[in-house]
Amino acid sequence: MGRAGINVTTRAIQSDNFVTGASGAGWQLTAEGNLEATSGTFRGALAATSGTIGGFTIAATTLSANASAIVLDSSDSSITAGTLTSTTIRTAASGTRINLNSGTAQFYDGANNDVTLAAGGASDLSITHRGTGNSISVSYAASSARDTFLMLLTDSNQGSDSAISSPVIKVHRTSGSTSIDNLMQVFQEGGTEAVVDIRQHSTAGAAVLRLYQQERWVFVFPRQRTSHT
Secondary structure, three states: OOOOOEEEEOOEEEEOOOEOOOOOEOOEEEOOOOEEOOOOOOOOOOOOOOEEEOOEEEOOOEEEEOOOOEEEEOOOOOOOOOEEEEOEEEOOOOOOEEEEEOOEEEEEOOOOOEEEEEEOOOOOEEEEEOOOOOOOOOOOOOOOOOOOOOOOOOOOOOOOOOOOOOOOOOOOOOOOOOOOOOOOOOOOOOOOOOOOOOOOOOOOOOOOEEEEEOOEEEEEEOOEOOOOO
């Protein structure tokens, strides 16, 4: 064994140049089943429930790094791919990418402008747009006509308290805005129906449509058509 460069010690065999530690040399295999070596190739299964690999800490069902800022958990039975948790998960370090973190998803363009989707708080979904293009672009790409809508907003849980003001849609531009464009534009460049179809229940106690200009009534219909200034 010695002529082959292998030494037998108490409960271990090792190379004759074995030095333990990260900067050591050679190899050692103990009777307890511990192997220390410089490198290796495994052609079969490799299993571990502790230790480190590539800077990740190995546990029974997780790989974690950076003080558990990144955790890959295979024990989550709700989804087959496991759960990856992190301070920020991103598809690329910079440029066009998607960042995911606690409660938000950020979509970046090549100029590092982003659209941020945030869950919770005052809204179930809050969208903040910092780019120059559309904040939301929806294309109806159905191959044939269908009895569906490009957008459908349904209020099915409105309270009966008359003091509650909760419009289904509210479009608001702040007074400090310097925009010179219209607040809302509706174009119809095809089709045979009306541009806007507004229907109100006969028991409603308010006008079908109200238009205001600088806190003044322009007209209200169908109840009256005269202008109030």
